[in-house]
Amino acid sequence: MKLSQRGEYALRALLVMGMNHGPGVIRIKDIAQQQNIPRRFLEQILNDLKSAGFVQSKRGVAGGYRLQRGPDQISLADIIRHLEGPLAPVGCVSVNYYQRCSCPDEDKCAIRSVMQEVRDAIVGVLEGVTVAHMCDRVRDLQGPLVNPLDYVI
Amino acid sequence: MKLSQRGEYALRALLVMGMNHGPGVIRIKDIAQQQNIPRRFLEQILNDLKSAGFVQSKRGVAGGYRLQRGPDQISLADIIRHLEGPLAPVGCVSVNYYQRCSCPDEDKCAIRSVMQEVRDAIVGVLEGVTVAHMCDRVRDLQGPLVNPLDYVI
DNA sequence: CAATACTTGACTCAATCAGTCGGGATTCTA
DNA sequence: TAGAATCCCGACTGATTGAGTCAAGTATTG
Numbered sequence: 001m002k003l004s005q006r007g008e009y010a011l012r013a014l015l016v017m018g019m020n021h022g023p024g025v026i027r028i029k030d031i032a033q034q035q036n037i038p039r040r041f042l043e044q045i046l047n048d049l050k051s052a053g054f055v056q057s058k059r060g061v062a063g064g065y066r067l068q069r070g071p072d073q074i075s076l077a078d079i080i081r082h083l084e085g086p087l088a089p090v091g092c093v094s095v096n097y098y099q100r101c102s103c104p105d106e107d108k109c110a111i112r113s114v115m116q117e118v119r120d121a122i123v124g125v126l127e128g129v130t131v132a133h134m135c136d137r138v139r140d141l142q143g144p145l146v147n148p149l150d151y152v153i
Numbered sequence: 154m155k156l157s158q159r160g161e162y163a164l165r166a167l168l169v170m171g172m173n174h175g176p177g178v179i180r181i182k183d184i185a186q187q188q189n190i191p192r193r194f195l196e197q198i199l200n201d202l203k204s205a206g207f208v209q210s211k212r213g214v215a216g217g218y219r220l221q222r223g224p225d226q227i228s229l230a231d232i233i234r235h236l237e238g239p240l241a242p243v244g245c246v247s248v249n250y251y252q253r254c255s256c257p258d259e260d261k262c263a264i265r266s267v268m269q270e271v272r273d274a275i276v277g278v279l280e281g282v283t284v285a286h287m288c289d290r291v292r293d294l295q296g297p298l299v300n301p302l303d304y305v306i
Numbered sequence: 307c308a309a310t311a312c313t314t315g316a317c318t319c320a321a322t323c324a325g326t327c328g329g330g331a332t333t334c335t336a
Numbered sequence: 337t338a339g340a341a342t343c344c345c346g347a348c349t350g351a352t353t354g355a356g357t358c359a360a361g362t363a364t365t366g
Contacts, residue, residue, distance in 0.1 A: 002243075005324065041325050060343075061341045063343055110288075125270045129267050134263045141260070158354075159356095180312095193358075194356050200314080213312080214310045214365045
């Protein structure tokens with residue numbers, strides 16, 4: 001029931017890109033500095049997000065990253081599933097990463113039925129929140145007066 | 154967002170003890186066999202549950218384990234918290250295992266506010282379910298005709 | 307006393323996490 | 337067209353955790 005450091009960094013980076021979404025790109029270095037993330041590690045993470053289709057990159061001098069889809073098209077559930085695997089606490093209630101467990105009859109397993117509820121609760125929240133929603137929250141929480149580049153994520 | 158094998162075994166064992174709750178004790182060996190859990194590993198787990206006050210033990214020939222409190226006094230949240238640590242996906246929204254994170258202002262962190270909701274959703278389910286509830290579910294799911302010792306957990 | 311069970315602590319082995327590093331490929335700009 | 341800036345890729349490391357295993361010990365009962 002845990003989000004890894006890697007996952008948290010990814011969310012922060014995506015949020016920065018969401019807040020500055022537009023035709024231009026943002027450098028890894030800037031994200032790393034602003035969010036206090038080890039640069040080399042962030043490179044690795046963004047590369048991963050790229051091959052998963054969440055972001056796109058531009059190489060060379062004026063290079064950097066931007067979101068591939070619109071911020072409203074990327075749910076936290078998608079991101080976290082890609083980074084951390086199943087959202088469900090046990091494999092036997094996971095929809096996207098289902099794995100049979102050792103109990104003799106899943107349909108009659110009481111533990112499974114509780115974990116099913118936990119899964120649904122988690123997914124309910126995470127499917128409903130997109131990067132765009134997160135950006136709205138940032139603006140709500142921090143008021144309208146801040147310079148866009150200074151937002152605290 | 155994951156329940157370890159250890160955690161699952163613990164729940165299964167507690168559920169067996171819940172189903173057979175009474176003055177007598179149940180042997181590790183029986184639980185291990187019935188639930189297909191490595192015996193040595195289960196010993197370790199039950200020992201842990203004992204020092205946490207969930208179960209009590211009796212040594213010697215007619216020895217074994219039983220629940221210390223009534224099955225309705227033990228919530229899944231308690232058990233999992235003890236076994237796996239925080240229920241919250243990130244430390245900065247955990248009530249019982251709070252840990253400050255690296256962001257400059259927690260109250261204005263959008264990621265945190267979402268994770269707060271996730272935590273509340275998880276805890277909402279898990280606090281509401283006790284071992285007794287689980288036993289009811291077992292009976293509901295499996296019908297009233299099964300021999301108490303044969304319940305499939 | 308012998309058999310049965312729990313008790314305790316150490317130990318292994320593999321996988322995952324959180325990074326780090328070196329060097330390569332592109333692209334812009336002077 | 338050289339050189340700087342930037343992303344790209346794979347390998348590597350060190351610490352921690354997960355899932356067990358094992359040996360020897362202690363208590364209880366018949």
